[in-house]
Amino acid sequence: MWDDAFPSFLIGLREGLEAGLIVSVLVATLVRSDQRARLPHVWTGVAAAIGLSMSFGAVLTFTAANLPGKSQEAFGGSLSLVAVVFVTAMVFWMRRSARTFSGEIKQKVTAALGMGAGVLIATSFLAVGREGLETALFLWTTAQAAGSSSGPLAGAAVGLLLAAALCWGLYRRVLHINLTRFFSITGAVLIVIAAGVLGYGMRDLQEATVIPGGTSYAFDLSAHLDPASWYVTVVQGTLNLTPQMTWLQVGVYGTYLAIVMTLFVRGVRGAAPAKPVPVVLAATDVAGAAKRVSVPLDSADAEQPATPAATRAGSPAGPGPRPGAGSAVASTAVEAERSAAPAPAGGEAGSVSADADKAATSAAIEAEADPSATSAPEDEHAAEGEPAAEGEKPAEPGASGPDQPSVPAEGAVATPSTPRRFPRWTVPAALVAVPALIAGIAIAAGGGKPASGTPVVEVSAADCGKGFTAPKPGRQTFQVRNTGSRTSEIYLIDPVSNAVYGEVEGIAPGTTRALIATVGTGSYAWRCVPNGGKAVTSAAVRVSAGGGSVQAVLPVSEKDLAAPLAAYRTYVDQGLADLQTKTRTLQSDLDADKLDQARKDWLPAHTRYASLGAAYGTFADFDAKINGRTAGLAGGVDDPAFTGFHRIEYGLWHGQSAATLAPYAKRLAADVDALRKDFPKQDFDPADLPLRAHEILENTLHRELSGNADYGSGTELATTEANLDGTRELLTLLRPLIDKRNAKVIPAVDTWMRRTEQLVLAQRAEDGTWTPLDKLSDTDRQRLDGSVGQLLEELAPIPDLLEIRKAA
Numbered sequence: 001m002w003d004d005a006f007p008s009f010l011i012g013l014r015e016g017l018e019a020g021l022i023v024s025v026l027v028a029t030l031v032r033s034d035q036r037a038r039l040p041h042v043w044t045g046v047a048a049a050i051g052l053s054m055s056f057g058a059v060l061t062f063t064a065a066n067l068p069g070k071s072q073e074a075f076g077g078s079l080s081l082v083a084v085v086f087v088t089a090m091v092f093w094m095r096r097s098a099r100t101f102s103g104e105i106k107q108k109v110t111a112a113l114g115m116g117a118g119v120l121i122a123t124s125f126l127a128v129g130r131e132g133l134e135t136a137l138f139l140w141t142t143a144q145a146a147g148s149s150s151g152p153l154a155g156a157a158v159g160l161l162l163a164a165a166l167c168w169g170l171y172r173r174v175l176h177i178n179l180t181r182f183f184s185i186t187g188a189v190l191i192v193i194a195a196g197v198l199g200y201g202m203r204d205l206q207e208a209t210v211i212p213g214g215t216s217y218a219f220d221l222s223a224h225l226d227p228a229s230w231y232v233t234v235v236q237g238t239l240n241l242t243p244q245m246t247w248l249q250v251g252v253y254g255t256y257l258a259i260v261m262t263l264f265v266r267g268v269r270g271a272a273p274a275k276p277v278p279v280v281l282a283a284t285d286v287a288g289a290a291k292r293v294s295v296p297l298d299s300a301d302a303e304q305p306a307t308p309a310a311t312r313a314g315s316p317a318g319p320g321p322r323p324g325a326g327s328a329v330a331s332t333a334v335e336a337e338r339s340a341a342p343a344p345a346g347g348e349a350g351s352v353s354a355d356a357d358k359a360a361t362s363a364a365i366e367a368e369a370d371p372s373a374t375s376a377p378e379d380e381h382a383a384e385g386e387p388a389a390e391g392e393k394p395a396e397p398g399a400s401g402p403d404q405p406s407v408p409a410e411g412a413v414a415t416p417s418t419p420r421r422f423p424r425w426t427v428p429a430a431l432v433a434v435p436a437l438i439a440g441i442a443i444a445a446g447g448g449k450p451a452s453g454t455p456v457v458e459v460s461a462a463d464c465g466k467g468f469t470a471p472k473p474g475r476q477t478f479q480v481r482n483t484g485s486r487t488s489e490i491y492l493i494d495p496v497s498n499a500v501y502g503e504v505e506g507i508a509p510g511t512t513r514a515l516i517a518t519v520g521t522g523s524y525a526w527r528c529v530p531n532g533g534k535a536v537t538s539a540a541v542r543v544s545a546g547g548g549s550v551q552a553v554l555p556v557s558e559k560d561l562a563a564p565l566a567a568y569r570t571y572v573d574q575g576l577a578d579l580q581t582k583t584r585t586l587q588s589d590l591d592a593d594k595l596d597q598a599r600k601d602w603l604p605a606h607t608r609y610a611s612l613g614a615a616y617g618t619f620a621d622f623d624a625k626i627n628g629r630t631a632g633l634a635g636g637v638d639d640p641a642f643t644g645f646h647r648i649e650y651g652l653w654h655g656q657s658a659a660t661l662a663p664y665a666k667r668l669a670a671d672v673d674a675l676r677k678d679f680p681k682q683d684f685d686p687a688d689l690p691l692r693a694h695e696i697l698e699n700t701l702h703r704e705l706s707g708n709a710d711y712g713s714g715t716e717l718a719t720t721e722a723n724l725d726g727t728r729e730l731l732t733l734l735r736p737l738i739d740k741r742n743a744k745v746i747p748a749v750d751t752w753m754r755r756t757e758q759l760v761l762a763q764r765a766e767d768g769t770w771t772p773l774d775k776l777s778d779t780d781r782q783r784l785d786g787s788v789g790q791l792l793e794e795l796a797p798i799p800d801l802l803e804i805r806k807a808a
Contacts, residue, residue, distance in 0.1 A: 010193065011087075011135060012159025014186045018094065019131040020167030026124055028171070041117045045124030052125075053132030060140045074208035080201025083137045087194045088260060090134055091187040092267070191264060195257040196240025199249040206246060215487055215506025218250040220513065244513070457526060459507075460484030465526035465538025471519045473543060480504050481512040486530040491555075491805070492517050495525040495540045499552030500805060519543055520550030554741045555805035561686035564733040569684060571729060575612045576676045582608055583672045586648070587665040593658040598665075602652060603715055606645045610722035611729075613696040619682075622675040626668065629709065637711075644668055646711045653712025690802035693734060694795045696727045701788050707773050714772030717763050724757055727795075734802065741801045745794070752791040759784045 026042050060079065139156050206214035221243040235241050245253075456479045458466040466483075480490050490504040492515060501524065502517030526538040582605035589598035609627060619626075626644045633639035637650050643664060651661040700723045703709040704716040731738075731749065738745050759780070763771040776784070 009155035009159040010186060010189060011139060012156040013163050014159075014183070014190065015090075015131050015135040016160040016163025017166055019128050020163055021170070022128055022131070023124075024167055024171045038117070038120060041120040042124045045121040045126075046128050048121070048125050049129035049132050052129055053136045056133055057136040057140055060136070071208070073204045074210050077201040077204030077208060077210070079137065079140065080197050080204065083140075084194045084198045084201070084256075086134050086137060087190055087197075091190055091264065094183050094187065187264060188261070191260050192239060192257065195253050195260075198256050199245065199253040200240045202249050202252050203246065206248065211248070213246055213248045215508060216247050217508045217511045218245055218247045220244045220508075220511030244511070455479065456481060456512075458483045459488065459490050459526060459528045461486065461488070461528060461530045461533050461536055464528035464536040468526060468538060468541065470541040470543055471524065473519050473521075475516065475518050478502075478515045478517070479512055480507060480515050482507045482509050484528075484530060485509050486533065488531065489529040489805075490515065491527040491529070493525055493527050493537075494552055495523055495537060497552070497554060499554045501550065501552045503805065518550050522550065551742075553801060556737065556802045558686050558804055560737060561689060561802070561804070564689060564737070565684055565686050567733050568689065568730065572612055573676075573679060575608060576672070576679060579605065579608050579612075580669075580672055580676055583665075583669045587662070587669045590648075590658045590662040590665045595652065595658055598648075598658070598661075599652050599713075602645070602648060603713065603718060606649075606715075607718055607722035609645065610719045611726045613692070613699070613723050613726040619675060622671060622678070625671045626675065631708075644671070646709070649713050650711040687804050689730065689734065690799045693727065693730050693798045694792065696723050696730075697788060697792055697795065699723075701785070701792065705773065705785060705788060710773065714775075715770050716773045717760050718770045721757070721760050721764075724753065724760070728753065734798070737802055738798060742797065745797055745801070748794045749791070752787060752794050756784070756787040756791050759787055 023042070023046055027039065030036060030038050030042065063075065135156075139152060202211070203214075205211045241253075455468070455471060455476065457468045458481050460466075460483045462484065471478075478492070482488055482490075487506055487508050490507055490513075491500050492502040493500055501519075502515045504513045504515045507513045521544055523540045523542055525540040527535055528537075529535045582601070586598060586601045586605050589595075589601055606627075624644075627646065628642065628644050629646055630636050630639065630642055633641055635642070637647070645668065647664050648661055648668065650656075651664070700720050704719045704723070707716065709719065710716050731746070735746055763776065763780075765771075773781075
């Protein structure tokens with residue numbers, strides 16, 4: 001769990017500290033302006049920003065959960081790329097803006113104070129909201145990479161709590177941190193982590209077949225490294241480096257790291273303050289130097305004369321900061337301000353002291369973020385020859401406090417800071433080198449051998465299954481190494497029935513992949529199918545003692561699916577002919593200005609199209625024209641690209657005239673005619689048939705039964721019934737193949753198909769009208785959703801049972 005927590009801990013700590021500093025500056029600015037009554041407005045904006053960030057994370061989670069397999073991988077991979085872009089921009093922005101963001105926020109708050117509560121709330125909301133959205137996105141991507149582990153959430157929680165504690169300490173001035181160095185170091189670490197997230201995202205996109213190269217592996221160390229070992233788990237959890245990576249992953253990882261880290265390190269060097277040079281101070285300049293390190297809180301304070309107390313707080317002046325001066329200067333400035341301002345008489349002295357204590361926070365935070373910033377403004381005045389303020393006196397040589405450096409005497413020379421022991425690139429280089437070093441040591445220690453007791457099987461077109469002996473009964477992991485020259489599909493089969501116990505797809509030459517299978521009583525052999533070559537089967541071995549029966553999957557070939565595919569093409573073609581007739585009827589109704597009749601004829605035409613759901617994958621662009629929705633259209637229902645059944649539905653049930661809808665009906669009829677003409681030339685992928693057996697109703701659950709596909713007619717349940725009809729037709733054609741491989745699947749499907757259909761048909765009235773989905777009672781809605789969900793569970797094994805395998 002904790003191996004997955006470090007990236008989330010770091011992002012929670014860094015982003016939490018950024019947001020906390022922003023809130024601290026907001027609060028300190030209000031306190032300084034004597035506007036404590038406006039603090040609830042700041043907290044309102046902060047709370048809204050937190051709520052938005054949590055909602056954004058929830059939207060990402062539920063969106064991904066409701067997508068099918070490959071779409072979910074494509075969604076996760078795309079968001080990983082977006083997260084890397086945001087994190088990279090955030091790292092460079094903070095490195096560039098750390099010295100000025102406090103002043104920018106104070107300017108915005110000062111302007112908002114004169115424009116009402118709403119503007120102040122918006123200012124705090126926008127300032128904190130950006131950090132929150134970045135945090136939610138990056139945490140989501142790291143959680144996706146970790147799978148079901150709770151490490152990312154735990155790490156983020158610890159990081160945010162630590163950030164809150166640090167911000168409290170900074171605000172109360174009981175803690176001092178060099179924030180410039182903090183953001184530089186964490187920025188370098190985040191760049192390394194972001195490189196891993198980028199590689200993980202590329203792998204997701206390859207598995208979703210969005211980009212090619214998913215089976216072209218740059219290296220495969222699974223035979224040398226135990227995936228369950230602590231060091232592999234740590235490296236994978238923190239850096240997203242895995243024992244097996246494709247060429248694209250490696251190339252993108254290395255390119256991103258080399259370019260971004262180089263730019264970042266150069267920027268850190270360029271932003272580093274110049275080293276102090278020796279400066280000779282005359283005794284009469286000591287008071288001026290003390291004045292230059294103090295930070296005036298407002299114009300009134302700046303006009304107060306300096307006192308000996310302020311003079312005692314001085315430090316050597318120079319063009320750059322002294323080491324570690326960030327926290328000391330802030331504290332010194334506060335003491336100087338307290339001494340400079342005369343205390344009011346009576347009981348007001350205590351409140352003024354408290355105000356000064358709070359008001360100094362802004363200057364302290366600025367000093368933490370930029371140790372050199374506190375002296376710069378006054379140094380500019382001194383360079384212009386500005387005289388010392390009236391009342392300033394030279395400091396006594398021994399007047400320095402115990403925690404402050406003594407002021408140099410006349411003629412004293414300020415010594416330069418101690419040179420660095422290591423160059424700035426040491427930490428980033430170590431972050432990259434350490435994981436590689438650990439992996440190399442582990443490989444060397446392991447002697448290049450797999451974990452003890454793990455069977456190694458060599459496969460190639462010439463010798464498939466070399467080294468294979470009778471395995472032990474039970475769950476076994478075989479290390480399959482491709483010693484041939486071509487990428488191959490490898491199967492562990494029953495040589496008698498050709499049933500498949502396990503498979504490894506796309507194993508590249510010279511790589512090793514793990515194949516996990518449960519071994520029982522029976523015969524076992526390896527079948528190797530190289531790309532562009534013939535299948536080769538190894539000698540069989542027999543397992544008898546101590547093993548029970550094991551269910552294997554009888555492979556399916558394209559030839560097995562040829563007959564169901566031909567029958568389904570005929571069904572779809574007949575359905576399109578019927579659809580042509582129904583859409584022409586709808587067009588005639590609107591041409592004749594018969595809106596009531598058009599509403600009656602719209603539903604039969606639409607449900608006829610819905611019953612052809614298994615063919616959606618082969619209708620190409622026609623589906624968007626005939627049954628498209630407004631999702632993704634900038635103009636919504638008024639967008640010119642919104643056409644087809646749902647556009648006509650919207651007009652019929654929203655009071656639009658027949659003259660307005662007639663052109664859409666004409667276009668719908670033309671699109672259906674074009675589809676019917678084009679359909680015989682379209683290619684059907686036989687593998688789509690088993691997938692559609694599950695996807696038709698999966699789409700129904702996400703669209704019709706969620707209310708996302710209704711544009712006014714309230715006929716979502718009628719469309720659901722049509723989708724049930726389409727699924728039933730498909731299962732009828734596939735039943736012989738399914739029964740041959742698992743006779744229990746179809747009876748269970750039939751049971752839940754009947755239950756679901758009964759619940760749907762119960763909402764159809766005798767006159768043919770349907771109860772709108774939003775009018776169902778909570779009980780009926782829950783029963784229907786539960787029944788469809790269980791039906792999908794029963795349909796889920798079918799795509800795996802009927803997957804086309806080269807072992808056939």
